[in-house]
Amino acid sequence: xxxxxxxxxxxxxxxxxxPPPPLAPETKPGYVEKPASLWSDAWYDxxxxxxxxxSSILIAVLVVMALFPSLFxxxxxxxxxTCQLSTARQPPSAAHWFGKDNLGCDVYARxxxxxxxxxxxxxxxxxxxxxxxxxxxxxxxxxxxxxxxVMSRVTEIFFAIPSILGALLILAVFRTGNVWTxxxxxxxxxxxxxxxxxxAAVITAKSQDYVVAARALGAGSGxxxxxxxxxxxxxxxxxxxxxxxxxxxxAEAALSFLGVGIQSPDxxxxxxxxxxxxxxxEAAGPLLFPAAFLSVTVLAFIMLGDAVRDALDxxxx
Amino acid sequence: MMTxxxxxxxxxxxxxxxxxxAVDNLHxxxxxxxxxxxxxxxxxxxxxxxxxxxxxxxxGSGKSVTAQAIMGILDMPPARIPHGEIRFRGTDMLKLTDExxxxxxGQRIAMIFQDALSxxxxxxxxxxxxxxxxxxxxxxxxxxxxxxxxxxMDRVRIPAAKxxxxxxxxxxxxxxxxxxMIAMSIALDPEVLIAxxxxxxxxxxxxxxxxxxxxELQRExxxxxxxxxxxxxxxxxVADKIxxxxxxxxxxxxxxxDVYRTPAHPYSKGLLDSIPRVDLKGQELYAIKGLPPNLxxxxxxxxxxxxxxxxxxxxVSEAPPLYEISHTRSSACHYWREVLDGSHE
Numbered sequence: 123x124x125x126x127x128x129x130x131x132x133x134x135x136x137x138x139x140x141p142p143p144p145l146a147p148e149t150k151p152g153y154v155e156k157p158a159s160l161w162s163d164a165w166y167d168x169x170x171x172x173x174x175x176x177s178s179i180l181i182a183v184l185v186v187m188a189l190f191p192s193l194f195x196x197x198x199x200x201x202x203x204t205c206q207l208s209t210a211r212q213p214p215s216a217a218h219w220f221g222k223d224n225l226g227c228d229v230y231a232r233x234x235x236x237x238x239x240x241x242x243x244x245x246x247x248x249x250x251x252x253x254x255x256x257x258x259x260x261x262x263x264x265x266x267x268x269x270x271x272v273m274s275r276v277t278e279i280f281f282a283i284p285s286i287l288g289a290l291l292i293l294a295v296f297r298t299g300n301v302w303t304x305x306x307x308x309x310x311x312x313x314x315x316x317x318x319x320x321x322a323a324v325i326t327a328k329s330q331d332y333v334v335a336a337r338a339l340g341a342g343s344g345x346x347x348x349x350x351x352x353x354x355x356x357x358x359x360x361x362x363x364x365x366x367x368x369x370x371x372x373a374e375a376a377l378s379f380l381g382v383g384i385q386s387p388d389x390x391x392x393x394x395x396x397x398x399x400x401x402x403x404e405a406a407g408p409l410l411f412p413a414a415f416l417s418v419t420v421l422a423f424i425m426l427g428d429a430v431r432d433a434l435d436x437x438x439x
Numbered sequence: 440m441m442t443x444x445x446x447x448x449x450x451x452x453x454x455x456x457x458x459x460x461a462v463d464n465l466h467x468x469x470x471x472x473x474x475x476x477x478x479x480x481x482x483x484x485x486x487x488x489x490x491x492x493x494x495x496x497x498x499g500s501g502k503s504v505t506a507q508a509i510m511g512i513l514d515m516p517p518a519r520i521p522h523g524e525i526r527f528r529g530t531d532m533l534k535l536t537d538e539x540x541x542x543x544x545g546q547r548i549a550m551i552f553q554d555a556l557s558x559x560x561x562x563x564x565x566x567x568x569x570x571x572x573x574x575x576x577x578x579x580x581x582x583x584x585x586x587x588x589x590x591x592m593d594r595v596r597i598p599a600a601k602x603x604x605x606x607x608x609x610x611x612x613x614x615x616x617x618x619x620m621i622a623m624s625i626a627l628d629p630e631v632l633i634a635x636x637x638x639x640x641x642x643x644x645x646x647x648x649x650x651x652x653x654x655e656l657q658r659e660x661x662x663x664x665x666x667x668x669x670x671x672x673x674x675x676x677v678a679d680k681i682x683x684x685x686x687x688x689x690x691x692x693x694x695x696x697d698v699y700r701t702p703a704h705p706y707s708k709g710l711l712d713s714i715p716r717v718d719l720k721g722q723e724l725y726a727i728k729g730l731p732p733n734l735x736x737x738x739x740x741x742x743x744x745x746x747x748x749x750x751x752x753x754x755v756s757e758a759p760p761l762y763e764i765s766h767t768r769s770s771a772c773h774y775w776r777e778v779l780d781g782s783h784e
Binding site: 330338339341353354 | 510512541544545546549550552554557558559560561562563571572575576620623624627
């Protein structure tokens with residue numbers, strides 16, 4: 123028996139004889155490091171992504187355009203006197219960069235002013251859907267059981283409505299298409315997606331040990347929900363919201379194009395595309411320029427969403 | 440002969456007083472698709488002030504579920520408590536309203552979890568999380584809570600607490616994280632602290648430090664400590680009493696030295712024999728044969744009978760009650776005398 127064990131004492135003495143392990147870095151006095159949270163990590167990561175830099179520059183320009191269109195053009199397209207029917211469908215020139223539309227109005231000025239409605243619709247609808255869908259998803263996911271079942275079934279009813287058809291229907295009920303009704307129609311149809319994502323994230327976060335631990339240390343429901351679960355579940359909602367923003371902008375254009383969204387004389391890219399369509403073969407500019415702005419804007423928000431998703435997901439790093 | 444030294448009273452607090460915490464005939468069931476799982480079947484134990492009770496058992500023995508029932512953090516449904524009482528200073532907590540219960544939770548009875556990394560919220564600094572206890576329950580200002588957090592981090596011996604209070608959980612080592620978890624749980628000076636496998640996720644040297652810290656904190660504040668573990672080695676130095684659980688029942692209750700010296704249940708004996716020992720080096724390590732019982736299909740009679748070397752015919756037909764051997768000691772084995780005699784050799 124004793125002959126089978128010589129190896130053991132040898133390793134044991136080796137372990138004892140070896141020098142004590144060096145002090146862990148955390149015990150070093152004066153150890154100060156900037157705290158690295160999920161958000162500051164993400165921000166650090168984002169600043170180094172070309173995708174993020176490009177999209178945020180584009181978005182910044184668009185937002186300035188929406189807030190102060192007069193910085194970009196001296197013509198006010200809301201003033202009908204700037205349009206001259208005699209110059210209708212004039213090709214681009216030095217004075218009118220994008221040419222003139224069917225009514226002889228400056229396409230460049232209209233495109234710049236059209237940014238406002240697109241951006242307002244995009245941002246407002248995104249915030250509303252994120253808040254409504256997020257809050258309901260948080261409640262459903264946290265409460266579980268019957269509450270969750272009822273809320274989820276109701277959400278599925280909304281899910282079943284095809285989006286453009288649903289929006290057409292809602293706008294038909296209101297009879298007037300304006301910024302408010304368009305935003306309402308889009309929000310009504312879009313919140314279920316946010317709801318589902320939030321609910322799923324909350325259910326995942328709810329079963330995490332730190333939530334159970336917080337409960338064991340006396341945190342109440344409200345505190346658990348908003349302090350412990352929400353910050354850990356909100357990431358996917360933010361990512362989807364960023365991507366949705368672009369979708370809302372194009373959906374607004376689609377509804378306006380179909381004639382149920384924003385109406386003339388309000389200017390939006392969808393309205394411009396719609397107005398230019400009948401004479402597209404004669405003058406492509408009035409349709410292509412706002413369409414290009416629309417595409418670039420949607421692209422910018424989707425790129426931003428991608429960059430944010432990558433930055434917030436540690437597994438993709 | 441074995442009863443002479445076991446007659447001493449457990450610790451201060453004594454047997455005459457009401458226990459700080461008394462679990463009495465507790466049953467916990469879970470309804471699952473496959474049927475009702477009886478996770479805890481009539482568990483009783485007492486905890487006195489200043490006392491450390493080790494609850495020992497393998498996974499699925501019901502030790503953690505009992506603790507969760509005490510804390511009131513079982514998800515009900517699927518869990519259900521059909522019988523039993525959990526008395527805290529004489530009041531049955533199972534009869535209290537949720538409101539009253541949450542007043543106790545965290546403030547008077549607190550809990551430490553096994554894996555401190557997942558038990559700490561990843562998106563907040565540790566200072567914020569420790570301070571939360573004071574802000575929520577004591578209405579302290581942010582600044583005062585922060586100060587308290589640093590004090591507590593010093594108390595659980597986290598070096599450079601003042602700087603580290605702004606760090607996030609993932610920036611700490613495993614042992615330090617467990618210290619933070621401990622700091623949170625003792626923040627409001629609880630009367631009972633339940634530590635659910637506090638050292639399982641840590642390496643051996645750190646395990647010893649954490650146990651030492653827990654023992655020290657307990658001495659300072661005289662709280663009752665329930666130490667849940669599957670590791671006999673961890674509890675030997677710190678525990679006063681031990682309750683060994685198997686298949687949702689307590690199979691042996693005793694003072695810790697008695698169990699170590701002379702186990703009175705074949706399962707505790709098996710656990711002790713399967714600890715590697717220096718003097719038996721080179722010999723094959725003992726292992727308890729067979730598998731833990733399936734809680735959906737418990738064996739008839741004594742739950743341990745399929746694995747028991749002392750098994751007789753009546754072990755299959757009749758479940759043994761908890762036989763009182765002395766007033767500090769009991770064993771749920773028909774043949775505890777034989778087991779005791781066997782362990783004297």
